[in-house]
Amino acid sequence: MGRKRSNPLSHARGKQQKPENVWFRRTGAGYSLFLEYYANQPIGTVAGRYDDILVTKIPDMKINETNSGKTIEKLGRGLSRAAKRRKKKKGQSMLVLEDVDQQQSSSIVEAKLLARQTPLSPQLLDAFRHDQSKVTACLLPFVHSMAMPLPLTLRVRQHDRMTSKKTELLLSAFEGILDKVSFDESIYQAKFSKESISRKCPELKDLLLEQSQNGSLARQEIGSMLPVLALQQVGALGPNSRVLDLCSSPGSKTLQALEIVGTKGRVVANDVSETRLTALRGAVGRSGLPESYTDRIVYSCQDATQLILTTTRLWDAAMCDVPCSGDGTCRKDKHVLPMWKPSHGNELHQTQVKILLRALRWVKPGGVVCYSTCSLNPIEDEAVVAAALLHLRGDDKLAPAVEVIEWPHPTGFTGRPGIANWKVADYPRDASDKGLTDEVGVGSGDDGETPRLQWYETYSEAKDAGMQCALPSMWPPEKTTDLHLERCTRLWPQDQDTGGFFLALLRKTAK
Known part of the structure; x- marks a missing residue:
């Protein structure tokens, strides 16, 4: 029996103290931290500018924008509680954007919502209402989409x-x-x-x-389909191709790639967990694909950061859908946001960089690696891509050159460009320790106050403050123009009613 391997994400979350976990679940602090984190990230991370947004319906709220700023005003003032409940039940209360500038309001389009659709995460909307300082008009469609079922x-x-x-x-x-x-x-x-x-x-x-x-x-989710579609469109994946899937479980991308490479191609399905690899084998058996296809899969149970293959032949393409904080999956998993903290992504950053570098090691010159996460956190996305590129440039002259290539999006697909600047935050452990015995409402911290993140401008500032798992590569490099991070693709949930997703295509240039 092989050595038991741990899940990196479980390891990151397991570092929290048990009382802290209880406090997070009871108070719903993760919702407030999630909102604050993305509200303070630059435009382009999860939302566009004000004139690009869609109006979305959210119960019992109205947004008024004035020259002095944005405020939240509850609808139904003066009504009894019973009347408010009846009004809400009838669906008469909704969130609208009222703009004093008629020229701006003409660019706002009402989003289509299903009748009688109920939120999967109503606590996210409650946290959204609780702290008005986090609310910006451009963030509304993102928040609403993330609260709804996938x-x-x-x-x-x-x-x-x-x-x-x-x-x-x-x-x-x-x-x-x-x-x-x-x-x-x-x-x-x-x-x-x-x-x-x-x-x-x-x-x-x-x-x-x-x-x-x-x-x-x-x-299969739309985000999960994108790595294979992107590799196929840039010519790195086709009939008879040899593909390496470094983090293959649960196997949807493995099977999708297998359909394309056919009976003469090869797919290596690797995963660090023997349990998940067994589940992947079961998924392949239940897929209904003929044996002439499924026999082309080679299973491997290794740590992707140290992957070793017995063959000396390099691969045409590689996929690394790395372990991540998974905040882009909160539309299908309501347990993600209550425990959300930026440390989940921070602690996985180094592992993600190592996996990407290992994938680049095993593709041939001219081959393409697709790096992807189901998270919109730039620490797990653009910061990882930038760190890998800078690491290779800092190696000896024999190191292979790598460049980010653009994925020409198919007609009808809305993909947002990657960002070149982002902010780094942490949530100090003692912040939750102070409120462990407090009985507070959803999204509140100690003494009923909304929990706040600690932001760090530089690595040295974070290190001096005792930020755990801080690495210089988490911060944006001084020069990002030649890295072409804008060629990465961000999938916003509000664009096509999907989950959140990120991918980048990196080509090892032939020399």
Whole structure:
């Protein structure tokens, strides 16, 4: 029996003291910290400027923008509690943006929301209302999207064209409930979440189960599909390609790549956890793909930061969807935000850099590595890419040259460019220790006050203050122009009703 390997994310979260975990769960402090963190990041991290936003509906709030700033005003003042409940139940109360400048208001478009849709994380909206100082107009669509359930998305497998056509014909019967996305005809997005499919459309659920078992359909999030789509579009992934998946579990990207490389390609599926690798084998067995495809997978259970392959032949492409804080997944996992702290991403930063460097080690000259996370935290995204590039430039002259290449987004897809500047924060442990015995409301810290982050301008300032896991590479480098971080892709949840996601394509230049 092999040596048990730990999950880096579990290790990062496990460093917290048990009383602190209890305090976070009870107070909902993670929601407030999450909002403060992204509200203070530069424009382009999770939201655009004011004139680019969509108006979204959020119960019981109204935003008024004046020259002196933005304030929150509750609707329904003067009504009894029972009247307010009736008003809320009827859906008459909604969040709107009122702009005194009519020219600005003409650029605001109302976002479409499903009737009777309820938030997955109402506590996030409560925290949003609690502290008005965090609220900016451009952040509203992001907050609303992150609080709502994630729509069900499906992908028609492409290994058999005839089977794909039959599956698409069957799915066409559910038009209006299940529609094709604008940028790929093989991807479908439902009007509701996975959890509500049994209640809202049991016939569709039966069809999905049948088509999944015979290998025609795969339930997969849009963000999870992007690494393979991007590698395919830049020519790094195709029939007969050899692909390395360094962090492969649960296996959706592994199977997606396998459909493309075909029966003469090769996919190495590596994961640090034997348990997750066993689950991946089970997913491959249940996928319904023929053995001529599944036999092309080679399984490996190694730490991706120290991955060693027996072959001396280098690979055409590599994917490293690294362990991350996962705040982009909060639309499907309501347990992410209550415990959210910036230290989760800070503690994983070094591991993520090592995995990316290892992937670059194993691709051939001209090969491409796709680095991705299901987080929008720049410490886990652009900071990792910049750190890897600068590390390779600082090595000896024989080190391979690497550059970030642009992914030409398909028509209909909205991808936001990477950012070149960001801020670093931490939440001091003693901040929660002070409030461990306090009975406070959602999003509140000690003495009923909203918890606040500690921001650090430089690495030396953070080190002097005792910030744990601080590394110089977490801060933006002095010169980022030649790194071309703007070629990275950020997937905002409010753009296409998805989760949050980040990816970067790095090519090892041939010499």
